[in-house]
Amino acid sequence: MKANPCPQCGQALAENCLTCSNCHCAMGLDALAGVDPNIRIKNQKLAAWYGLLLGGLGVHRFYLGQHLKGSLYLAFSWTLVPVALGWFDAFKTFRMSPFTFQSKYAQRPLTA
Template identity: 50%
Template sequence: MSRLTCPHCNHSTLDHLALCQHCKTALHLEALAGVDPHVRVRSQYLAQRYSMILGTFGVHKFYLGEPLRGSLYLAFSWTLVPTVLGIIDSIKMAKMDSEQFEQRWCAHS
């Protein structure tokens, strides 16, 4: 895979990504003219925080475009199971690099 340099922060990033991995600046916007408008850009940091703080209620699942799983977290929020699962999800997201996160949750929704 080829890489390009971000004009804003001068860090090297993969050329197929729409955002710089370091500073989140939009890259080569002229190439985005034909991109599907339903592509969602989600923040890994925000998803991780939602998971850690509001994971009991499944807020992070709704944010990541998984309403069925979010509803299950919400339905069982009176138990400790969604709380534990939210913490586990938060740890998984913390260990995940930005490319993996974008491939998994920033695709078509």
Template identity: 50%
Template sequence: MAVFAIPNPKKNLSVDFPIEKVRQGVKNLSLINQKYRFSNSNEIFNQYTYESYEFLSLGVYIDINLNSVTENKTEITVEIRRKLGTFNESHEVTHANNHIINIVNYIAQLVSMSSDDIIKLKSSQTQNVKVKTQGLKDKNIATILALFLGGLGIHRFYLGQPLIGILYLIFCWTFIPLCLSIIDFFAFIFMSQNRFNSKYNI
């Protein structure tokens, strides 16, 4: 840990619900706010991790641990950690604490819902996703455009970045946009679909 690093913000609380009910709520956090995306889990140890991308940052991971205290009581631990490095500024900690408040509130909402309510919520989210996918940018198309028409910035227009596309057009005679488009081409090839979606389909 860095010399001036601030410990990861963490909150512990107990709720009067069985662990199965709380687990169901934790697993469905993305239904309430899609900003929080499921990352991974360990069902045996009741550990769940979500991630959130942030402006000018790689974002944070949200670790949620569940522990059954009694048959009808569950302990929840929420910890926020940076994807890269550690917290070293007070405003970063304030932002992380806001994540904790959000997560606790969302878990409370979901735990108070019945199974039927959650199914309805999933159904409505599925319909919204179908509508959104009609306007999604395709990584393969962007890659092909960057390779063949990248020097003119066509791939940037396709990705909804007209200002950058215009700059490519204006300076296309310098061959700088061509070099940049080759870099874009390889960036798209090695970029994961999730990373592409987070950059261009939000």
């Protein structure tokens, strides 16, 4: 098992320890809260409004991290097909449950 140093006293602790046995310092408060600090959370309502108002330019796709689809919306914006697709995406996003939305669009940043 991997040992992590305590940020307060430096004692080696197991990964699953929540508090340091030496100084009683809390370990990994983000883990205690159930939040992974590396995940980028997206706002569902903002994405839907982007799709409704600026869907013809693909702004909602860029916001959700889908840069290729956003570029296609932007390239074909003169045909007005992306406007209809943006409205469809907006209504689909409004109807989606928050859990489904976050599981589909929450992103982990690329690590080097």
